[in-house]
Amino acid sequence: MVAPLRNKVETSRAYWTFVIPAFFLYLLVFAFPIVLSVILSVSNYNGGKLFGGDAWTIVGFQQYEKLINDPNFWMALKNNVYIVLISVFGQIPLGFVLAYLIYRKIVKWGEGWQAILYVPAIISVIVLGMMWKLVFAPNGVLADVMNGMYAETFLTSLKHIVQSAGGLTHVTDDFVKQLMNISNAASLQSFAHPVSDLKDLIVGGGYTDQNLPVFLSDMKNLLAPTWSPDFLNQQDVSMVPIMFVTLWCWTGMYLILFHANMQKIDDQIIEAARIDGASELQVMWNVIVPNLSGVIANAAILCIAGSLNTFALIWAMTEGGPMHITQVLAIYMYQNAFVGHPNFPLANAISLAIVLFSFLLIGVTLYIEKKFGGKQA
Amino acid sequence: MKRLALVLAMIALIVAGASAADKTVLKFLYYADASAASYSSDMAAFEKFKAANTDIDLQMEILNNAPYHQKLGAYIAAGQLPDVVFLWPTSRDSSALLHDHKLLKDLKTVLPADFLKNFSSLALDPNNQSSHQLSSLPQTFTYTTTVYVNTGLLKSLGLKAPTTYAEMKALVPKLKVKGIKTLLLPDADGWPSQSCLFSTVSGRLLGDSFIDNIKTGKAKWTDKAFVDVLTFWQQMYTDGVLSKDDVSLGYGDGPGLFVSGKAAFFVDGDWRVGNYLTDKATGKALISPALQATDFDLMNFPAIAGELNKNSVSAIAGTGLGINKDATGAKLEAAKRLLTWYYGKENQTMKWETGAFVPSRTDLTSTTLEPLAVKLPAYYKTIAKTTYVIDGATDPSVFNILNAGLQGLGLGAKTPAGVAAEMQAAQNALKK
Numbered sequence: 163m164v165a166p167l168r169n170k171v172e173t174s175r176a177y178w179t180f181v182i183p184a185f186f187l188y189l190l191v192f193a194f195p196i197v198l199s200v201i202l203s204v205s206n207y208n209g210g211k212l213f214g215g216d217a218w219t220i221v222g223f224q225q226y227e228k229l230i231n232d233p234n235f236w237m238a239l240k241n242n243v244y245i246v247l248i249s250v251f252g253q254i255p256l257g258f259v260l261a262y263l264i265y266r267k268i269v270k271w272g273e274g275w276q277a278i279l280y281v282p283a284i285i286s287v288i289v290l291g292m293m294w295k296l297v298f299a300p301n302g303v304l305a306d307v308m309n310g311m312y313a314e315t316f317l318t319s320l321k322h323i324v325q326s327a328g329g330l331t332h333v334t335d336d337f338v339k340q341l342m343n344i345s346n347a348a349s350l351q352s353f354a355h356p357v358s359d360l361k362d363l364i365v366g367g368g369y370t371d372q373n374l375p376v377f378l379s380d381m382k383n384l385l386a387p388t389w390s391p392d393f394l395n396q397q398d399v400s401m402v403p404i405m406f407v408t409l410w411c412w413t414g415m416y417l418i419l420f421h422a423n424m425q426k427i428d429d430q431i432i433e434a435a436r437i438d439g440a441s442e443l444q445v446m447w448n449v450i451v452p453n454l455s456g457v458i459a460n461a462a463i464l465c466i467a468g469s470l471n472t473f474a475l476i477w478a479m480t481e482g483g484p485m486h487i488t489q490v491l492a493i494y495m496y497q498n499a500f501v502g503h504p505n506f507p508l509a510n511a512i513s514l515a516i517v518l519f520s521f522l523l524i525g526v527t528l529y530i531e532k533k534f535g536g537k538q539a
Numbered sequence: 540m541k542r543l544a545l546v547l548a549m550i551a552l553i554v555a556g557a558s559a560a561d562k563t564v565l566k567f568l569y570y571a572d573a574s575a576a577s578y579s580s581d582m583a584a585f586e587k588f589k590a591a592n593t594d595i596d597l598q599m600e601i602l603n604n605a606p607y608h609q610k611l612g613a614y615i616a617a618g619q620l621p622d623v624v625f626l627w628p629t630s631r632d633s634s635a636l637l638h639d640h641k642l643l644k645d646l647k648t649v650l651p652a653d654f655l656k657n658f659s660s661l662a663l664d665p666n667n668q669s670s671h672q673l674s675s676l677p678q679t680f681t682y683t684t685t686v687y688v689n690t691g692l693l694k695s696l697g698l699k700a701p702t703t704y705a706e707m708k709a710l711v712p713k714l715k716v717k718g719i720k721t722l723l724l725p726d727a728d729g730w731p732s733q734s735c736l737f738s739t740v741s742g743r744l745l746g747d748s749f750i751d752n753i754k755t756g757k758a759k760w761t762d763k764a765f766v767d768v769l770t771f772w773q774q775m776y777t778d779g780v781l782s783k784d785d786v787s788l789g790y791g792d793g794p795g796l797f798v799s800g801k802a803a804f805f806v807d808g809d810w811r812v813g814n815y816l817t818d819k820a821t822g823k824a825l826i827s828p829a830l831q832a833t834d835f836d837l838m839n840f841p842a843i844a845g846e847l848n849k850n851s852v853s854a855i856a857g858t859g860l861g862i863n864k865d866a867t868g869a870k871l872e873a874a875k876r877l878l879t880w881y882y883g884k885e886n887q888t889m890k891w892e893t894g895a896f897v898p899s900r901t902d903l904t905s906t907t908l909e910p911l912a913v914k915l916p917a918y919y920k921t922i923a924k925t926t927y928v929i930d931g932a933t934d935p936s937v938f939n940i941l942n943a944g945l946q947g948l949g950l951g952a953k954t955p956a957g958v959a960a961e962m963q964a965a966q967n968a969l970k971k
Binding site for chain 2 (some may be wrong): 299300301348349351352353359360363367380381383384390392395396397481483484485486499500501504506
């Protein structure tokens with residue numbers, strides 16, 4: 163058995179023995195970089211000792227002014243807000259509900275589901291990013307499936323037109339016009355005179371009733387409407403696939419967190435609620451949620467911190483492009499620090515903006531938990 | 540026995556330490572594409588250099604594309620620039636800092652005049668470098684627009700390579716009918732559109748004087764003439780010559796897609812020739828020498844209606860090696876020896892034969908060039924004039940907007956006037 167500390171001096175000595183190393187480590191690893199970052203963000207420092215020339219000096223808040231006036235900063239901030247929103251209001255509720263379903267054994271094979279849902283959280287985000295990139299790319303899986311369906315519809319209509327015309331023997335203007343009606347308008351833009359040019363192409367192509375499959379295949383290539391995930395190139399909408407993947411990737415982690423904490427709730431409270439006639443939904447809302455409010459708040463803080471740091475997944479999926487529209491603050495900072503013509507003071511100003519933004523969100527989360535939360539189990 | 544072993548081990552350590560201490564450590568950040576046919580020969584050559592220079596401890600770090608620029612940027616920020624670095628002659632990516640702050644020695648003062656006289660005057664012109672000194676010795680002169688043609692594919696469809704843009708546009712439906720794209724231009728990385736095609740288009744339609752006038756304030760990016768060039772760029776997508784799907788394709792995807800017949804034409808820099816030739820280590824080639832001779836060719840971008848500079852192509856002094864300005868004594872001597880060897884006849888001939896580039900060294904001969912490497916000088920002969928590569932002639936804050944703007948035009952998400960206005964705003968900010 164360990165002997166208790168005997169006096170105040172001994173207690174104090176033990177306290178400082180443990181605290182001082184950790185305190186210095188904190189200063190070195192956390193406080194020093196933050197202070198340095200603040201200093202650099204208001205300086206004209208732009209590189210290491212090799213640069214020579216004028217010594218760097220404090221120049222004020224120029225970079226912050228530049229930041230505020232840069233539309234790319236606001237776009238990156240907005241994208242970060244989207245990631246925070248999908249994380250806090252997507253991953254946490256979904257993880258909570260899934261954990262509840264498993265905890266209350268409402269679904270079978272709960273452990274199996276836990277494992278399946280947790281798998282994305284243990285795979286490298288770069289691998290996941292590359293995988294989903296292949297799904298959402300203009301020539302990716304999703305586009306292939308959609309284009310396959312469009313092509314089928316087009317071919318059905320085209321066969322009908324050919325059949326009505328009595329085959330390919332006489333290609334008339336009317337035949338071409340019918341073909342144009344079912345075609346992709348963009349494809350016709352490469353013709354100066356669509357009717358005559360398309361007619362020439364068909365006649366000159368030597369298509370006959372004997373090689374109808376070739377005709378059908380060629381017309382499908384040339385004229386079938388195509389589905390392109392163009393919406394992914396529009397500001398705001400371009401974040402949808404990234405938000406979806408973010409949700410898919412980390413919901414399992416919160417499921418595990420909530421499920422582990424649900425195990426600590428006294429079964430008798432739930433049984434009592436059930437005997438009093440509470441439905442599963444009421445049990446979840448009135449018993450489980452208040453008991454886990456502290457855990458939910460902590461999960462929200464983890465979510466916010468993770469969301470503001472998000473980098474690798476988006477880098478693997480889009481590299482912040484096209485046109486910077488999927489850029490988040492971390493990528494915006496990285497590109498200013500290490501890509502192209504580096505601007506280290508600006509990059510430091512961005513990193514401080516990330517810190518301030520995260521403090522703000524965490525403050526809001528803690529306030530909400532204090533105001534409306536129950537007691538932790 | 541144990542003591543004896545311990546004493547022997549210590550002696551061995553001391554001897555090894557003394558031997559290492561005699562060596563001059565030379566840190567070298569090199570840029571190489573491991574998928575290029577020249578890569579294995581390149582690495583083998585460096586091994587030969589190491590074997591022949593045992594007094595130099597050559598510590599090479601080899602990176603490619605964005606990771607190279609990011610690492611060099613980080614080294615510069617940390618004040619740990621390697622002794623010898625690979626760089627671009629202008630303000631492209633990480634090279635900008637090397638030039639802006641003159642972090643490298645002027646090689647005209649380092650390398651002997653007798654040695655430098657073997658290089659073309661274009662390579663030795665300090666005005667071709669952002670630092671206005673010979674910070675690197677360009678190993679080649681790079682033509683950033685080269686149209687690679689799958690002539691075999693065209694022949695099989697009864698088609699011919701176009702000489703005008705209108706003819707190229709007319710090929711679109713004829714190729715699309717067989718599921719083939721016309722001109723492949725992967726642009727997810729942002730710079731290829733600007734560097735590999737737009738600069739040539741702009742040079743053809745406006746000439747270098749327009750960019751010179753921008754610098755002196757006599758012209759603006761918002762001038763109708765430049766907006767018209769951006770409009771033509773967008774038209775190429777509307778015409779189907781370029782495909783908006785390619786905006787999402789990575790730069791590295793191009794050669795494979797082109798060789799597999801997904802497009803009849805592929806636009807890239809002349810440096811891409813090296814990706815198609817036979818890899819000496821494996822004996823494999825992306826395009827076999829036989830097919831290089833019969834089914835593939837290089838051509839100038841077709842004539843554009845209303846162009847001022849016919850058959851002009853954007854070009855720039857090529858990449859090269861530079862020496863850290865702080866290198867002195869034995870380190871400087873070692874660096875000079877590395878550069879003298881690197882730019883030497885034997886190594887540059889190897890580079891030429893493996894398709895890495897056509898060297899700027901003028902006294903080379905070879906009888907073992909593969910067909911596509913032979914076609915490169917023939918292609919150069921079709922070039923009437925060179926024009927600026929925009930990222931070599933403008934500030935990064937301006938050309939970065941253009942890079943993103945060209946993507947936006949291709950995707951239909953931006954307008955020519957809007958892109959021009961963004962560029963002019965960045966240009967105005969430079970004056971402040």
